Amino acid sequence: DAGVIQSPRHEVTEMGQEVTLRCKPISGHNSLFWYRQTMMRGLELLIYFNNNVPIDDSGMPEDRFSAKMPNASFSTLKIQPSEPRDSAVYFCASGKEGANVLTFGAGSRLTVL
Amino acid sequence: GESVGLHLPTLSVQEGDNSIINCAYSNSASDYFIWYKQESGKGPQFIIDIRSNMDKRQGQRVTVLLNKTVKHLSLQIAATQPGDSAVYFCAESLVSGNTPLVFGKGTRLSVIA
Numbered sequence: 163d164a165g166v167i168q169s170p171r172h173e174v175t176e177m178g179q180e181v182t183l184r185c186k187p188i189s190g191h192n193s194l195f196w197y198r199q200t201m202m203r204g205l206e207l208l209i210y211f212n213n214n215v216p217i218d219d220s221g222m223p224e225d226r227f228s229a230k231m232p233n234a235s236f237s238t239l240k241i242q243p244s245e246p247r248d249s250a251v252y253f254c255a256s257g258k259e260g261a262n263v264l265t266f267g268a269g270s271r272l273t274v275l
Numbered sequence: 276g277e278s279v280g281l282h283l284p285t286l287s288v289q290e291g292d293n294s295i296i297n298c299a300y301s302n303s304a305s306d307y308f309i310w311y312k313q314e315s316g317k318g319p320q321f322i323i324d325i326r327s328n329m330d331k332r333q334g335q336r337v338t339v340l341l342n343k344t345v346k347h348l349s350l351q352i353a354a355t356q357p358g359d360s361a362v363y364f365c366a367e368s369l370v371s372g373n374t375p376l377v378f379g380k381g382t383r384l385s386v387i388a
Contacts, residue, residue, distance in 0.1 A: 166318075195375055205319070205364065205378040218375070253318050262307050262368055264376060266318030 166267035174273045180242040183270045187256030197253040244274045287385045294352040296382045298365035305367035310350045314361045360386045
């Protein structure tokens with residue numbers, strides 16, 4: 163198994179631009195999580211899905227952030243418009259519903275200038 | 276919500292010595308705990324986990340200890356190696372798996388050769 167696959171690995175964009183981060187979970191995992199990592203706040207949960215349905219999005223910072231999971235093998239996290247304070251590493255993780263262990267992707271490092 | 280914290284943000288140990296990384300948790304309802312290792316440029320990787328009905332669990336060169344009385348968790352690494360240099364995170368949730376992992380801020384372990 164290739165593990166959780168995230169793209170892009172690095173993105174540099176200008177303030178105001180739209181950013182789309184992508185994630186392919188491990189086949190057979192039906193829970194998917196988006197986390198954001200910064201030096202100041204550590205790993206923060208943004209949103210998670212069970213069986214493609216968003217369960218808890220209370221961690222999404224504001225309306226500029228949105229996430230979708232159109233099918234079991236793909237999810238996106240979109241920021242529109244992006245701001246410098248959105249600069250962080252965004253991780254996608256997947257797991258089996260009801261299980262605790264999550265497998266993380268390598269992350270997408272976002273820099274907003 | 277309640278969160279997981281760490282006593283020591285950085286730890287330096289001599290190669291071959293044992294390492295102990297500590298973590299305090301505040302949510303008394305948590306009954307599942309997990310340690311992750313994050314190397315530079317990578318996503319967190321699962322190390323070991325423990326349920327609250329146990330006080331100790333051993334893996335390969337790693338041991339997790341849980342003290343529910345004082346809400347304290349520790350990760351012991353035996354015969355620390357340069358490859359152990361990384362940031363270590365503890366996280367908590369419920370065994371039921373219906374709540375996502377809440378991560379602490381992390382401790383950086385540096386192994387001195």
